[in-house]
Amino acid sequence: MFMGMSAEILARLQFAFTISFHFIFPAFSIGTAAFLAYLNFLYLWKKDGAYLRLFDYWKTIFAVTFGMGVVSGIVISYQFGTNWATFSDKAGAVIGPLMGYEVLTAFFLEAGFLGIMLFGRKRVGDRLHFFATLMVALGTLVSATWIISANSWMQTPAGYTIAENGQYVPADWWAIIFNPSFPYRLVHTVLAAFLTTAFAVGAVGAYHLLADRTNRQARIMFSMAMWMAALVTPLQIVAGDAHGLNTLEHQPAKIAAMEGHYETQSGAPLILFGIPNDETETTDFAIEIPKLGSLILTHDPEGEIKGLKEWAKTDRPPALIPFITFRVMVGLGFLMLCLGLWSLWLRWRGRLYDNVWLHRAAILMGPSGFVAVLAGWYTTEVGRQPYTIYGLLRTSDSLSNVDAPAVGTSLIAFIIVYFVVFGAGVFYLLRLMRRTPQTDDHELEKAPNRAAGITPGPAQSSRMEPKNGH
Amino acid sequence: MAIDLAFVWAGIIAFSVLAYVVLDGFDLGIGILFPLFPEKHDRDVMTNSIAPVWDGNETWLVLGGGGLMAVFPLAYATIMPALYMPIIAMLLGLIFRGVAFEFRWRTERWRPVWDVGFAAGSTLAAFTQGIALGALVQGISVTGRQYSGGWWDWLTPFSVLTGVAVVFGYALLGACWLNLKTSGPLQAKARRHAMIAGVATLIMIGIVSLWTPFIREIYFARWFGWPTAFFSAFVPLLLAVCAFALWHGLTTGKNLQPFLAALGLFVLSFAGIGISFYPYIVPGALTIYEAAAPDSSLSFLLVGAVVLVPIILAYTGYAYWVFRGKIDPEEGYH
Numbered sequence: 001m002f003m004g005m006s007a008e009i010l011a012r013l014q015f016a017f018t019i020s021f022h023f024i025f026p027a028f029s030i031g032t033a034a035f036l037a038y039l040n041f042l043y044l045w046k047k048d049g050a051y052l053r054l055f056d057y058w059k060t061i062f063a064v065t066f067g068m069g070v071v072s073g074i075v076i077s078y079q080f081g082t083n084w085a086t087f088s089d090k091a092g093a094v095i096g097p098l099m100g101y102e103v104l105t106a107f108f109l110e111a112g113f114l115g116i117m118l119f120g121r122k123r124v125g126d127r128l129h130f131f132a133t134l135m136v137a138l139g140t141l142v143s144a145t146w147i148i149s150a151n152s153w154m155q156t157p158a159g160y161t162i163a164e165n166g167q168y169v170p171a172d173w174w175a176i177i178f179n180p181s182f183p184y185r186l187v188h189t190v191l192a193a194f195l196t197t198a199f200a201v202g203a204v205g206a207y208h209l210l211a212d213r214t215n216r217q218a219r220i221m222f223s224m225a226m227w228m229a230a231l232v233t234p235l236q237i238v239a240g241d242a243h244g245l246n247t248l249e250h251q252p253a254k255i256a257a258m259e260g261h262y263e264t265q266s267g268a269p270l271i272l273f274g275i276p277n278d279e280t281e282t283t284d285f286a287i288e289i290p291k292l293g294s295l296i297l298t299h300d301p302e303g304e305i306k307g308l309k310e311w312a313k314t315d316r317p318p319a320l321i322p323f324i325t326f327r328v329m330v331g332l333g334f335l336m337l338c339l340g341l342w343s344l345w346l347r348w349r350g351r352l353y354d355n356v357w358l359h360r361a362a363i364l365m366g367p368s369g370f371v372a373v374l375a376g377w378y379t380t381e382v383g384r385q386p387y388t389i390y391g392l393l394r395t396s397d398s399l400s401n402v403d404a405p406a407v408g409t410s411l412i413a414f415i416i417v418y419f420v421v422f423g424a425g426v427f428y429l430l431r432l433m434r435r436t437p438q439t440d441d442h443e444l445e446k447a448p449n450r451a452a453g454i455t456p457g458p459a460q461s462s463r464m465e466p467k468n469g470h
Numbered sequence: 471m472a473i474d475l476a477f478v479w480a481g482i483i484a485f486s487v488l489a490y491v492v493l494d495g496f497d498l499g500i501g502i503l504f505p506l507f508p509e510k511h512d513r514d515v516m517t518n519s520i521a522p523v524w525d526g527n528e529t530w531l532v533l534g535g536g537g538l539m540a541v542f543p544l545a546y547a548t549i550m551p552a553l554y555m556p557i558i559a560m561l562l563g564l565i566f567r568g569v570a571f572e573f574r575w576r577t578e579r580w581r582p583v584w585d586v587g588f589a590a591g592s593t594l595a596a597f598t599q600g601i602a603l604g605a606l607v608q609g610i611s612v613t614g615r616q617y618s619g620g621w622w623d624w625l626t627p628f629s630v631l632t633g634v635a636v637v638f639g640y641a642l643l644g645a646c647w648l649n650l651k652t653s654g655p656l657q658a659k660a661r662r663h664a665m666i667a668g669v670a671t672l673i674m675i676g677i678v679s680l681w682t683p684f685i686r687e688i689y690f691a692r693w694f695g696w697p698t699a700f701f702s703a704f705v706p707l708l709l710a711v712c713a714f715a716l717w718h719g720l721t722t723g724k725n726l727q728p729f730l731a732a733l734g735l736f737v738l739s740f741a742g743i744g745i746s747f748y749p750y751i752v753p754g755a756l757t758i759y760e761a762a763a764p765d766s767s768l769s770f771l772l773v774g775a776v777v778l779v780p781i782i783l784a785y786t787g788y789a790y791w792v793f794r795g796k797i798d799p800e801e802g803y804h
Contacts, residue, residue, distance in 0.1 A: 064572045070525060071568035075561045077535050081550025082557055088550075089615055092543025093763035097771040100540040103533045104778040111529045112785045115522025120792050163764070165615070167543070170766040400551040406621040410558040417562050421569055421587075428576040 008399050010407040011083040014414060016381075018075050020374060021418050025069030027373045030144055030190065031197025032062045033137040035224075036117075040133045044126060053438065054217050058201075061432050063118055066110075068425045075414075083407060085400035087388050094160055094168050094176060095150050102146035110139035141190065148189055152182035154389050155380070156250045168389070180250055184243040185380075191236045192376065195336065196369025198228035203366025204433045206359035213353050217437030222362070223352065230340035237333055241296075247380075248297055251390060252306045254383030257319040258326040259293055260286065261307040268293040268305040273327070276319035281309060283323075315386065322383040329375040332368045339365055475769060476762035479541040480751065482775055486537060488740050490530035491599075492643065492733050497524045499644020501567055501592020502637060503663060504585060512656050513574075513585060515799050519651040521571055522793045526786055528564070540771055544615060545751045545761040551617040552610040553602045553624055560598040566591030593637060600636030604629030607743070608685055609754035628681060635674035639736065642667035646729040649720070653796050661720050664728055668716050675709065675739055682746060686754065689746045698745065705742050709735065 005013075036058055043051035077099065080088050088096075116124055116132035124132070159175025160168045170176055205222030208215050248255045260276040260283035261268060270293040274286035294303040308316050339361055346352050384390050388398045497520045507513055520527075539546040550557060570588035574581045605624035612618060645664035649657055683690040693702045712734035719727030749757045762768065 064576065067525075067569055067572045070528070071565040074528070074532055074535075074564060077532050077539075078550065078557055078561060080539060081535070081546045082554050085547035085551050085616065088539055089543050089547035092539045092546060093767040096536065096540025096543060096546075096763065097767050099536045100533070100771045101774050103529065103536050104774050104782065107529045107532055108526065108778075108782045108786070111526035112782070112789050114525055115789050116792055119522050123792050167764070169764045170770065173766075173770050400547075401616045401618065402551050402554060403621050406554050410554070413558065413562060417565060421565055424573065424580070425569060428573065431576070 007404040014411045022072035030140040030193035033140045037137040087398035098150040106143035156181040184246045188243045199369045201225040206362035226343035233337045256308045257322040263307040317385040325375040325378040332372040480758045486533040493527035496643040496647040498592040499640040502641045504589035542761040556598040556601045563591040563594030596640045597633040600633035601629045604632030612755040638670040646732045
């Protein structure tokens with residue numbers, strides 16, 4: 001059964017599979033929650049019903065995404081115990097309280113106000129409803145903060161002592177929470193979540209602009225998304241660079257794997273493409289730019305970069321996956337930057353809503369955030385192998401005392417259920433995104449001359465949405 | 471004055487598990503009752519009655535699990551592998567249950583499929599939670615710091631019995647919730663089902679209670695030995711009071727009383743389990759003191775729990791207050 005795979009490899013596959021699916025949903029809902037809070041704010045501020053209709057449009061998409069994030073997240077919180085019991089026993093005293101705080105400060109906040117945000121506007125009124133939306137958005141950010149802190153501690157552990165029974169005992173919570181890689185990882189991840197949402201929203205806006213470039217809701221969402229693309233992508237590139245330098249300091253083996261460097265060298269090249277081979281310890285078919293690797297990583301063309309051979313073979317991460325996924329992430333990042341700059345240019349020329357090629361490109365880039373987030377995640381998680389807690393606890397020593405058939409059976413069950421359930425969910429999401437954002441019925445009644453096809457004038461923006469409009 | 475941190479935390483974890491059981495209990499109960507309400511209109515009202523609150527209810531499960539890892543890591547690391555299959559099955563059940571709330575509104579043609587998923591997922595989650603409880607009561611073999619049993623140890627006649635008991639118990643909670651939140655024919659039907667589920671639940675509580683003392687000597691000593699027998703005698707007495715309140719509330723058409731009585735049955739049964747377990751957290755293997763995390767973890771998280779749990783209870787209560795009263799069938803949430 002299970003092709004002779006060990007419980008360890010099956011458990012790793014299970015974790016990789018379930019967390020990959022899970023990560024997609026919060027990556028989208030973090031940005032979407034903030035987007036919804038901002039739309040809600042604009043509606044209250046400008047008294048413009050268009051923002052409320054956009055809110056209702058994206059609210060449903062958020063609800064479906066959030067639901068899938070919740071159910072796939074619970075799996076993770078129990079998987080630490082089922083498959084990784086030794087890790088839980090040893091690190092639970094450090095990791096557990098961080099996740100405990102995530103539940104207490106974030107999950108309850110999101111869940112408590114989600115019902116009011118989705119269903120309660122008529123019952124509590126606009127202002128309290130806005131407050132509820134704000135709390136949900138805040139909850140998603142707080143949640144990200146704690147879980148990134150926990151993950152970062154596993155990458156760059158600090159503030160602990162080791163007890164006689166092998167447990168990691170917290171000595172300094174400040175040092176644990178604000179461990180060396182945490183601030184960089186947090187900024188990089190949260191910006192990634194915002195960009196993921198921005199490009200998804202931009203694609204939806206572009207899709208509807210291609211059908212009707214006068215659709216006001218489509219214009220608003222496309223414009224907002226392109227502002228995000230133009231302004232946040234450069235920030236993200238800076239944040240990513242800083243995160244990379246932090247990794248070089250604390251996890252140089254991960255950097256060596258990402259760069260495909262086996263030999264330690266001064267004036268190291270930047271390998272654009274190639275195929276790292278851990279057997280021969282060479283990166284085959286490499287296309288290189290001399291000195292650039294050292295320049296980027298040490299900001300000195302003659303700087304020394306450690307190669308994988310600095311570490312014993314058993315202490316190295318596998319190079320191929322981080323090497324490829326890192327390039328996918330960076331490549332998508334620069335495509336995002338191009339789209340953002342292109343949109344700025346066209347906006348300046350007053351052609352933002354008219355250029356079909358921009359719209360087509362934006363649709364093509366719709367999934368780019370999701371792919372980049374996953375690629376970045378694989379880079380950092382595979383790159384920290386062979387450890388679960390970097391330098392302290394090996395992945396192979398973290399496992400539960402479970403039989404391979406148990407892990408394999410549950411893995412197959414997860415694969416089947418996830419593809420059925422989340423496949424259907426993604427299908428419904430796409431169908432929700434295909435809905436044409438409606439102009440309001442009341443507007444059509446009151447202003448029958450403003451039918452589809454006529455550019456909405458500024459007069460519309462001053463009209464307040466009736467409270468029980470929907 | 472030193473605080474007994476492990477004891478305080480055992481209380482908090484027990485509270486969050488109890489909160490999960492009674493709150494998500496009625497959500498899951500509605501899923502269990504779904505096959506008995508084939509009409510689309512009824513099903514819409516049933517899911518709408520819990521749509522705004524189910525996610526918050528389920529969060530107590532994450533607090534129970536995540537909290538266990540934080541404050542009793544050794545218990546977490548031995549219980550989860552021991553209950554491997556029931557836990558995985560529960561998680562898969564909860565997935566189908568959770569997505570159905572949104573999915574069933576997103577499609578006409580496939581709604582029956584997600585309705586089946588909602589019902590089957592809820593029932594599976596309830597059944598496996600009951601199995602997990604039964605398996606835990608029977609005890610888990612631990613060697614060193616690891617679970618040392620097989621991956622089918624959890625399957626026994628007793629654990630199947632507790633699984634069925636929890637399904638009936640949740641169905642009772644769900645039916646009493648519907649009695650509280652709905653009106654007309656739907657309420658009348660819910661009341662009839664509550665009566666049946668109530669009788670079944672009480673029978674189950676009786677069988678499990680009579681069986682449990684004979685599983686382990688310590689349970690027997692707890693229930694029939696002096697002085698603890700003095701306290702344990704109160705539990706059956708109060709159970710009888712709740713049973714009467716349930717029957718009385720249902721037959722005289724009360725809205726809230728049956729739900730409170732059903733909650734009482736759960737609280738008392740839970741207290742009964744607590745009397746049997748204490749001071750063990752993994753029966754027969756680990757006490758709360760042996761499984762507890764270092765004091766630096768317990769006190770760090772306790773500060774947050776003391777401040778935040780009351781706040782959580784307050785805004786959760788507010789969310790329930792916002793959606794108080796009978797469900798208006800015409801008020802479509804979607």
